[in-house]
Amino acid sequence: MQDNGIKAPNTHRYPPVGACIYCGTTSGRLTDEHVIPKGLGGTLVLPEASCDTCAKITSLFEQHVMRGFMDRGRQAMGIKGRKQHKRPKETALTQTFIQPDNVLLEQEVPVDQAIRVMHLPVLPLPGFLDPLHPPRPDAEQVDITAFDTIQFGTDQFQAIRPHSAVGVQIKDRMAIWDFVRMLAKIAHGYHVATRGMFPLEESPLVPIILGTRHDAKNWIGCIAEHPLPLDRPALHLLNDETLEGDGQSECVALRIKLFATQGTATYILASRIRYLSTG
Ligand SMILES: [Zn+2]
Numbered sequence: 563m564q565d566n567g568i569k570a571p572n573t574h575r576y577p578p579v580g581a582c583i584y585c586g587t588t589s590g591r592l593t594d595e596h597v598i599p600k601g602l603g604g605t606l607v608l609p610e611a612s613c614d615t616c617a618k619i620t621s622l623f624e625q626h627v628m629r630g631f632m633d634r635g636r637q638a639m640g641i642k643g644r645k646q647h648k649r650p651k652e653t654a655l656t657q658t659f660i661q662p663d664n665v666l667l668e669q670e671v672p673v674d675q676a677i678r679v680m681h682l683p684v685l686p687l688p689g690f691l692d693p694l695h696p697p698r699p700d701a702e703q704v705d706i707t708a709f710d711t712i713q714f715g716t717d718q719f720q721a722i723r724p725h726s727a728v729g730v731q732i733k734d735r736m737a738i739w740d741f742v743r744m745l746a747k748i749a750h751g752y753h754v755a756t757r758g759m760f761p762l763e764e765s766p767l768v769p770i771i772l773g774t775r776h777d778a779k780n781w782i783g784c785i786a787e788h789p790l791p792l793d794r795p796a797l798h799l800l801n802d803e804t805l806e807g808d809g810q811s812e813c814v815a816l817r818i819k820l821f822a823t824q825g826t827a828t829y830i831l832a833s834r835i836r837y838l839s840t841g
């Protein structure tokens with residue numbers, strides 16, 4: 563990344579929903595929902611869209627991701643979080659250099675000469691798009707096929723040269739399940755923002771968001787074809803599309819590309835499955 567600090571585009575506010583988009587309640591306090599977390603630079607806002615109970619659930623997994631494995635990228639890109647935590651300004655980072663004889667050597671490196679990377683999990687094609695592995699009610703969680711590496715700051719070659727090293731070892735502890743639920747939340751929020759509320763029992767994602775179901779691999783994955791257009795200089799790209807099924811069902815598929823200009827994977831999720839009545 564050459565830019566240090568993302569200019570925050572203007573916030574876009576959709577019309578108020580007036581109901582919790584997760585449990586459907588219309589009573590009690592309803593708060594604004596960011597479609598993409600504010601902590602990732604998201605600017606789309608759904609007003610009056612979450613009750614306090616559901617907000618407690620969603621903010622928990624979002625925080626795990628924001629303060630966890632995505633934190634380094636957020637810092638490197640200068641994205642500010644929901645609360646402007648005053649964190650001590652880092653001046654040095656400890657990095658583990660791999661010596662030519664494969665011995666690991668830890669060294670303090672000035673921040674501007676350090677290698678910063680963020681990993682994003684690459685997932686298989688989700689069951690609803692995969693004729694070989696169609697959705698199964700007993701499916702659990704997700705599999706990971708690879709990791710995309712987004713590199714910030716110093717070029718890797720430049721960074722290792724002064725240390726006569728051949729590489730850098732970077733360890734990441736990733737909260738994959740929290741990340742998957744965050745993807746589901748983004749997709750569901752965007753669906754409601756662009757297409758309006760719908761019967762929540764037609765959402766395969768809401769139970770995953772609320773933690774009552776774990777069959778994410780049926781509905782959440784990555785897709786290799788049809789990458790989202792990169793004609794817009796957006797930080798993240800979202801796109802919804804109605805897929806005609808076998809005549810018995812109709813599905814809305816949502817594509818999400820985070821940090822789109824970095825050539826990352828495109829996530830695809832089923833945000834609504836509607837079974838058509840067969841007369
Ligand atoms: Zn709710």
